[in-house]
Amino acid sequence: MMQRLMNQGLYAITDNHLLPDDRTLLGACETALEAGIVLLQYRDKSSDADRRWRQGDALAALCQRHAVPLIVNDDLELALRLQQRWGAIIGLHVGQDDVSLATARHRLGEGAIIGATCHDALALANAAADAGASYLAFGRFFASRTKPGAPPASLTILDAAAPLGLPRVAIGGIDATTAGRARAAGAEMLAVVHAIFGMPDIARAVRELNVIVADASHSNSAIDGTSVIDPC
Template sequence: MKLDKNSLLLYAVTDRHWLKPEERLVDVVEQAIKGGATFIQLREKNLNEQSFLEEAVELKTLCAKYHVPFVINDNVEIALKIDADGVHVGQSDMETLDVRAKLGPNKIIGVSAQTVEQAILAQQHGADYLGVGAVFPTESKDDADDVSHETLKAICEAVDIPVIAIGGITYENVEQLSGNGLSGIAVIGAIFGQEDIKEATTQLKLKTEIMVKK
């Protein structure tokens, strides 16, 4: 799957921390997609390999049904095994060139970046898009460094590939990201931490559409 820049508008990153006891991840992700999520990333830090694999297959099937791109966070082997649309890697994960060599030319590769230098290198090594953050304080990614909005804008101006902001983004603060040249936002709690996931996604998408056009 080739990356369509528009699919990055509202990028939902899963987190089972928000699941109620009776809920399955695939069901809440479906609510997010129905509400307007345009891209799904499966992020699992603590699942064993077999459970991760089963969950990945389930979500891949769901996303294919709705024609929404589906990538795996960090785990290149599982992305390969289930033929996911791609993978997202951080600065401490597998290097972009190596990921591209493993996945081939037709998969989507996203890379986290906190500096202009990291962003340019990721683009040169074959990244399709960048996730930049944390742009606001966040509890869900305790390893994320803060990125100023000046740096965010500088990264957007330095690369030709799409850039999405991540980290602490909410319905209340998303419009503060206007004017930076972003293609979209990546969120966890702003979707999966909400009581009505579908409605929260719909409202956040409307605000994000306004933000990217400013």
């Protein structure tokens, strides 16, 4: 069965530094789900496979309860294992140095949500679309606390990728001060780490960002090159 991907919304990404243990992770994610995120990505770059399975399984249960897809970052084997248990609610996000999107699509099936990192390159976006991507992620657009060394991107890439007909995700420094610019530039979804999970009131942060997501004309800032604003 094809898992439905929302046309627009807030895409929350976990961080094991901000959410260092099971209790903190699950509590924060449940709050974000209740507040209205439309996608949740589980990202844990540690070598602890047992922890990744335990946390991924618990997050899948939460996501199923809220009818929100759980996207596994850069771990096809974990995604496959979770998919066997939880079905179509499980997806995968792949970067340029991860397993190929074509391989992921073949193993997870046509119905799975699979997203691809495209940085600032239309050629990468075209290749991802041809390989069966469900969405295209671009960025970083603004200064980022989570990945300060990530290559910068221009907001104009979002408009350039529009003809591909896939949801465009803006990532990198997205917070309440920058989200409007990303939406106005064409991003259907906003991927957020610190401006959700690093905030003292997660529910309020999600609600405030969702107001911006719902109003694509929120920002009157010009869409120009890479921006460097307060990091998120």
